[in-house]
Amino acid sequence: MTELILSLDVLDRKQAVSIAEACAPFIDAIKVGYPLVLATGLTIASDLADLALPLIADFKVADIPNTNRLICEAVFSAGFDAVIAHGFVGADAARTCVEVAHKHSGAAYIVTEMSHPGATEFFHGGVAERLAELAVSSRADGIIAPATRPERITRLREIVGSKAIYSPGVGAQGGDIDTVARLVDGVIVGRSIYEAEDPGAEAERFSRIRR
Ligand code: C5P
Secondary structure, rough: OEEEEEOOOOHHHEEEHHHHHEEEHOEEEEEEEEEHHHOOOOOOOHHHHOOOOOOOEEEEEEEOHHHHHHHHHHHHOOOOOOOOEEEEOOOHHHHHHHHHHOOOOEEEEEEOOOHHHHHHHOOOOOHHHHHHHHHHHHHOOEEEOOOOHHHHHHHHHHHHHEEEEEEEEHHHHHHHHHHHHOOOOEEEEEEHHOOOHHHHHHHHHHHHHOO
């Protein structure tokens, strides 16, 4: 089953909770990033806890090992179940995120390649492949790979094997959900759901990939 993950990039606590509630029956996890956390604080994790869905902190953590450790400790102490980190800062820094995640019985995912057009500027030419290798050697639980470039997902799958691949970029960024759903463990969808007139109905429509 391919999972459907809601990217909850709204800026208001009440709106976030009400969208999450409407979508909950049709999704497998909720991804929260800087837009929502900067507006509400990490306590948004407690507000979403009643839904009993895994909460992924998309903070693309990218600092020295000690700072990564402090960030990840705060993330897991707030009630998140997983964190997304960058790998380009090096294996020691990425490994710290993985270690803190596992200490809390959580998960850590490494970004291998972003989904927007400008990502090709630095992530191509073998860099994404090296980041996928780093995810494997750091014992990360999976990688983030772009739904906007399915051929890149296929290439990165060769490196990470059965590790989870979660993929943002369908809908608003142009990626095709049916193509991508066959290649990954989870599809991350933001605007196409939370900007819809009826987010719950839209989540239900996207949830056909879970069958
Ligand atoms: O609204 P949309 O469906 O494009 O949202 C995609 C989400 O995934 C955003 O939160 C974005 O920051 C995130 N993301 C991404 N590409 C990556 C990693 C994360 O689009 N490589």
